[in-house]
Amino acid sequence: MAVTAAQVKELRDITGAGMLDCKKALEQTDGNIDAAVTYLREKGIAKAAKKADRIAAEGLCNVIVDGNVAVIYELNSETDFVAKNEKFLSLLDNLGQIILASGAESTEAALQVVNNGKSVETLLAEATATIGEKITLRRVQRVVKEEAQVFGAYKHMGGRIATLSLLNGGNDAVAKDIAMHVAAQKPQYLDQSQISADFIAKERDVLVHQAIEENSKEAKPKPQNILEKMVEGRLNKQLKDICLVNQPFVKNPDETVEQYVKNNKAVVVSFIRLEVGEGIEKKETDFAKEVMEQVRA
Known part of the structure; x- marks a missing residue:
């Protein structure tokens, strides 16, 4: 029987x-929702879904280069502890090879890639069921060079941080030096041309x-023109620090x-820096409170 979108959603x-996975389960069970739930449980996929509300903020980043193509991603x-598990490390490498070969340029596209009859989304669900923790793929980027x-x-600390630099000119050693610098110094922009006027205006306002x-607390307050120069000096330093x-x-x-890349006859075109868990709000667990709640139950 034909499976409807409403059934899949349900x-x-x-x-x-x-x-x-839901569509396949419904096709295998002639659209019977209860039977489809059982089917998914038997496959270990519904079991994985029970972990969906957990926060996956640990893991590893990885970067793979193959000729003129590179992918950088976070698992x-x-x-x-699980990030050091052999199954997790094998999955990390396997996913990278699948994504690299697929041509996927985003996380959304990567999740839908099918390899040996299984989507990446399904592989993650199966890994979640097998390993016993929620496993998620995020921040997939693909770069093609000339x-x-x-x-x-x-990669730093085994993949806690992964970086990718792209240079015009230079050589592999210079490009890797820039990737290492990016890992260590965490620049936000390539140069000041990438910084929005709104960001600069807001930072200038804060500094003003x-x-x-500060001036109001001085025994001898500075004149307005000196304050303006001081603000511009601080702003320029701040902008340089993040470029x-x-x-x-x-x-x-x-x-x-x-200066370093120029001395090596190169120009930095772009860079990417991924650090595990950045941007994810980690859940704080009060173990003592959990124990007390279980005692009272």
């Missing part, structure tokens, strides 16, 4: 399983108020990143 709401688990360009890839507050090309090069702070 089964997805009940089990939390992926759309493709999350609930605990750092023949004359150079990739630099670097700080300067006025890759303006930062002091980590291996030689006497020169900037821009």
Whole structure:
């Protein structure tokens, strides 16, 4: 029988399983919702859905380069312990190869990639059931370079941080140096041309108020023109601190990143930096409270 979108949605709401898995389960059970739930449980997929409300903020990042193509991505688990598990490490590498070969350019596209009859979404659900923790894929990015360009890839702390740099000119060693610098110094932008006017205006406003507050406490307050110069000086320093090309090069702070690559006949085109769990609000667990609640139950 034909499976309707409404049936798929209903089964997805009940089990939390992926759309493709729900559709297949319904097809296998002639549209019987209860039987489809059992089917998913037997496959370990509905079991995985029970973990859907957990927060996966640990894990590892990875970067893979193959010729002119690179992918950089993050695979999350609930605990750092599981991130060291051989099954997790094998999944991390396997997913990277699947994503690289697929041409997927985003997390959403990567989740729908099918390999050996199974979608990446299904592989993650199965891994969740097998490993016993919620496993999620996030922040997948694909970069394609020109023949004359150079990739630099670097992983820090086994993949807690992964970076990818792209240079015009230079060589593999220079590109990797930039990737290492990005991992260490955490730049937010390539250069100041990428910073929005709104961001600069807001930062200037904050610095103006700080300067006025400081000046009000001075025994001999500075004149307005001096305050304005002070604010602009602080703003310029702040903008340089967050731009890759303006930062002091980590291996030689006497020169900037821009000077370092220029001396090596290169120009930085772009960079990507992923750090495990950034942007995820981790759940704080009060174990003592949990124990007391169980005692009272």
